[in-house]
Amino acid sequence: MTRHLIFSIRYIRKMHFILNFLALMFLMVPFARGQTPNDALMMPSKNICILLNYDLGQFDRYWEGDYLRKNETIATVDRNTILPMAAVGILDELNFYIGLPHVKTSSSEINGGRFEGVKGFQDLMLALKFKALDKSLGVGQLSLFTSIGYSTPASNYLSDYLPYSLGFGAPELSLRGIARYQLTNGFYVRGMIAHLWRGYTEVERDYYYNNGSYYTALMDVPNAWNIEAVLGKWFLNNTLKFELNYAGLKSTSGDNIRAYNAAQPTNKVKFDRLGVSLQYYSPSIKGLGVVGYYTNVVNGLNTAKFSNVGLGLTYQFEFIKNNYEEQDAQ
Amino acid sequence: MRNKPVISIIIICGIVGLVSCEKDLPTHLEYKDYSFSSADENGGAWQPILIDQGAAITIEAPEDISSDSYMAEILTLKESMAQINTSQKEALAYWGNNAVVRWNEITLELIAKYNLIPGPNEDGSYTLPNPANPNGPPGFPFAHPPYACRVLAYLSVAQFDGLISAWHHKYVYNREAPYKQDTSISFAYEANDIPSYPSDGAVLARVSKRVLSAMFPLEAEYLQKKENEHLESLLLSGGNVPSDVTAGAAIGDSIAQIALARAANDGMKNAQAPKAVSDSIKAAAFARFGWQWDNLEIPARPVGLTPLFGKVMMWNVANVEDVRPVAPPALDSDTYLEDVAILKEHADNMTEEKRRIANFWQDGLGTYTPPGHWNRFANEFMVESKMNPLRSARTLAYMNMAIMDAGISCWDAKYYYHYPRPIQTIEGFKTIAGTPNFPSYTSGHSAFSAAASEVLAYVFPEKASLVRGWAEEAAMSRVYGGIHWTFDATAGTDQGREVAGFTINVAKGDGAD
Numbered sequence: 001m002t003r004h005l006i007f008s009i010r011y012i013r014k015m016h017f018i019l020n021f022l023a024l025m026f027l028m029v030p031f032a033r034g035q036t037p038n039d040a041l042m043m044p045s046k047n048i049c050i051l052l053n054y055d056l057g058q059f060d061r062y063w064e065g066d067y068l069r070k071n072e073t074i075a076t077v078d079r080n081t082i083l084p085m086a087a088v089g090i091l092d093e094l095n096f097y098i099g100l101p102h103v104k105t106s107s108s109e110i111n112g113g114r115f116e117g118v119k120g121f122q123d124l125m126l127a128l129k130f131k132a133l134d135k136s137l138g139v140g141q142l143s144l145f146t147s148i149g150y151s152t153p154a155s156n157y158l159s160d161y162l163p164y165s166l167g168f169g170a171p172e173l174s175l176r177g178i179a180r181y182q183l184t185n186g187f188y189v190r191g192m193i194a195h196l197w198r199g200y201t202e203v204e205r206d207y208y209y210n211n212g213s214y215y216t217a218l219m220d221v222p223n224a225w226n227i228e229a230v231l232g233k234w235f236l237n238n239t240l241k242f243e244l245n246y247a248g249l250k251s252t253s254g255d256n257i258r259a260y261n262a263a264q265p266t267n268k269v270k271f272d273r274l275g276v277s278l279q280y281y282s283p284s285i286k287g288l289g290v291v292g293y294y295t296n297v298v299n300g301l302n303t304a305k306f307s308n309v310g311l312g313l314t315y316q317f318e319f320i321k322n323n324y325e326e327q328d329a330q
Numbered sequence: 331m332r333n334k335p336v337i338s339i340i341i342i343c344g345i346v347g348l349v350s351c352e353k354d355l356p357t358h359l360e361y362k363d364y365s366f367s368s369a370d371e372n373g374g375a376w377q378p379i380l381i382d383q384g385a386a387i388t389i390e391a392p393e394d395i396s397s398d399s400y401m402a403e404i405l406t407l408k409e410s411m412a413q414i415n416t417s418q419k420e421a422l423a424y425w426g427n428n429a430v431v432r433w434n435e436i437t438l439e440l441i442a443k444y445n446l447i448p449g450p451n452e453d454g455s456y457t458l459p460n461p462a463n464p465n466g467p468p469g470f471p472f473a474h475p476p477y478a479c480r481v482l483a484y485l486s487v488a489q490f491d492g493l494i495s496a497w498h499h500k501y502v503y504n505r506e507a508p509y510k511q512d513t514s515i516s517f518a519y520e521a522n523d524i525p526s527y528p529s530d531g532a533v534l535a536r537v538s539k540r541v542l543s544a545m546f547p548l549e550a551e552y553l554q555k556k557e558n559e560h561l562e563s564l565l566l567s568g569g570n571v572p573s574d575v576t577a578g579a580a581i582g583d584s585i586a587q588i589a590l591a592r593a594a595n596d597g598m599k600n601a602q603a604p605k606a607v608s609d610s611i612k613a614a615a616f617a618r619f620g621w622q623w624d625n626l627e628i629p630a631r632p633v634g635l636t637p638l639f640g641k642v643m644m645w646n647v648a649n650v651e652d653v654r655p656v657a658p659p660a661l662d663s664d665t666y667l668e669d670v671a672i673l674k675e676h677a678d679n680m681t682e683e684k685r686r687i688a689n690f691w692q693d694g695l696g697t698y699t700p701p702g703h704w705n706r707f708a709n710e711f712m713v714e715s716k717m718n719p720l721r722s723a724r725t726l727a728y729m730n731m732a733i734m735d736a737g738i739s740c741w742d743a744k745y746y747y748h749y750p751r752p753i754q755t756i757e758g759f760k761t762i763a764g765t766p767n768f769p770s771y772t773s774g775h776s777a778f779s780a781a782a783s784e785v786l787a788y789v790f791p792e793k794a795s796l797v798r799g800w801a802e803e804a805a806m807s808r809v810y811g812g813i814h815w816t817f818d819a820t821a822g823t824d825q826g827r828e829v830a831g832f833t834i835n836v837a838k839g840d841g842a843d
Contacts, residue, residue, distance in 0.1 A: 113627075
């Protein structure tokens with residue numbers, strides 16, 4: 001795994017581009033709950049947690065630069081994401097993650113463009129999360145984490161087909177720092193900051209305009225900063241978790257969507273998103289959890305004003321022990 | 331805790347790897363300076379387009395090379411060349427030895443910048459760009475394909491005529507370039523034997539700036555900056571003295587004025603007809619054929635794109651109706667129903683190859699348009715063939731005249747037949763390309779591409795089968811995109827080829843072959 005990551009990192013290229021908000025949908029929304037590279041939970045060693053999440057995102061307005069507009073040519077755009085993901089406890093302090101979202105997009109029927117939507121597998125995501133610190137501090141417990149993630153397109157989807165594209169079509173390397181402070185009464189706050197290095201996306205035309213001519217099929221997907229702030233509390237004997245969250249993303253470069261023109265992967269994307277989530281761990285069926293959430297983009301630049309709702313199931317079990325049992329059975 | 335160092339190593343390698351792999355993407359055609367394959371010494375006798383002959387534009391005779399004034403020019407030139415700075419060196423490398431390519435690229439960039447369709451106002455109405463109020467909103471112009479092909483035609487024709495005139499005077503006066511007069515001057519590019527008075531580069535800089543400033547009024551300042559940089563480069567290259575440049579710019583001024591006078595009265599200003607005229611054109615088609623194209627955008631656009639572009643003055647075809655294709659199939663005919671089945675079949679079985687073709691040739695809003703795409707190919711071929719600026723300008727002039735004539739003929743058919751688009755007549759049909767705001771028959775991409783490919787096949791015979799294949803692929807790309815019928819594409823291709831034939835016949839008689 002480590003070798004694979006180093007290999008990928010060394011050879012990563014700014015290779016291809018699309019809508020950052022699309023990437024966001026899959027990177028931030030489903031992964032922001034449960035055991036994910038973004039949060040402050042760790043799987044114990046020799047445990048696996050499987051997540052299956054369904055997410056529905058919708059928008060009927062988007063920011064062209066900083067102007068929030070309607071566009072009846074695309075009308076309301078739907079984005080359905082099914083995300084299977086696994087978190088593996090390698091050590092108590094080191095977890096590995098793998099996920100592969102399947103995305104389906106379409107416009108509502110009544111629109112002026114008559115554009116066909118798309119569907120398919122988006123990006124394979126791999127990540128490692130490491131717990132760097134866990135200690136008592138004052139009236140609570142302080143935990144610090146870092147995670148490194150890599151994602152790359154898993155199918156030959158076209159990133160240059162906004163707003164329907166499955167993703168931004170480029171490899172991404174992410175580096176995150178996460179801090180959590182939890183009181184004994186179950187209240188906690190969590191903060192996360194990440195830098196996302198994005199490569200080039202290869203599109204199907206070899207000329208485009210990005211504040212000037214580009215004679216290439218490669219589009220530079222801007223790198224971005226990503227932050228999260230979460231206020232949460234555990235209830236019912238640590239079986240129910242409630243969170244209010246803020247997520248922000250800010251590209252470090254890029255151009256604006258031009259007047260009444262399609263977005264493209266080179267755009268500079270910013271947004272502020274607010275959300276709530278609930279996660280419940282069943283005391284009766286050991287290892288089973290349910291997560292639900294709602295988020296809304298409240299402010300943005302060159303991005304869609306998405307609302308998302310999602311529902312996921314998580315199931316956690318000890319995989320080493322299970323393997324032994326299977327061997328014994330043989 | 332043994333994992334800690336591993337994580338640190340991964341992070342450090344990652345950051346170093348990402349930063350070191352950043353590279354620049356190409357923003358123009360990069361080519362190595364080359365030795366011209368011909369000097370075209372008799373180019374001054376070629377037949378121009380807008381003027382009777384190269385000698386029709388007159389300039390003053392140059393001072394003798396032994397004169398004090400010329401010696402002073404050489405001295406000043408050497409001083410400024412000795413003080414060249416980094417940005418001036420970059421400009422020399424950028425402009426290269428064939429500025430026809432660069433001015434064409436500047437044009438393509440402005441087309442892409444201005445190829446934005448006005449969106450609806452809050453009340454659902456649309457405001458059109460207005461040359462009397464270029465700032466808008468919306469800004470002027472909307473550089474759609476008809477506008478783009480016309481810009482390219484006027485630019486290329488004016489450049490060509492200006493260079494024929496320059497070549498005429500070059501070989502009348504035979505003044506050698508500064509780097510030939512004084513061996514201590516080193517030329518920035520490959521040496522050639524073309525005389526330097528008047529400067530061909532200065533013709534290009536001045537005529538291009540003037541034509542483009544008229545077509546893109548909001549870019550006058552940017553274009554002036556480009557002209558200044560180009561003119562300065564001509565001196566710093568060691569290839570021209572100021573009097574060469576002044577004489578070249580004078581030719582540029584003269585020919586630009588002639589070209590813009592033609593443009594002012596070619597009918598383009600009436601092409602975007604008012605709603606009443608547009609409605610009567612539509613009603614006439616319905617009365618004649620029993621069908622009419624409708625814009626399906628929400629809110630609907632009241633007028634299609636340039637209904638009267640088909641009435642614009644052509645370059646090499648006497649009467650647009652002479653090249654009008656036969657009528658498309660009736661909406662209840664077997665031919666039509668077969669096409670419905672074909673379009674549904676493509677939509678239901680979209681392959682990555684068909685998608686790639688649809689996108690590669692799409693050249694839609696925000697891009698340099700299909701005429702621009704073919705100019706880009708021509709630029710690449712011209713450099714590959716090591717053409718000098720005169721021969722390059724000739725290539726683009728004939729290609730862009732043929733493209734514009736094909737566009738005019740295509741628009742004549744579009745609004746005469748007023749044929750519906752697939753999304754209008756196939757229930758529930760969806761596309762992967764945007765359906766444009768004008769009737770379907772014939773396909774503009776097909777006509778533009780066929781015309782361009784025929785001229786390129788004439789100029790570059792070794793490329794004939796390649797470019798004709800591209801034109802056919804460009805035509806089919808619109809069918810894959812779901813926005814054209816197959817008969818739009820085939821009729822458009824035939825139309826483009828036929829129209830281009832008129833231009834190629836003129837080219838064959840201009841004395842260059």
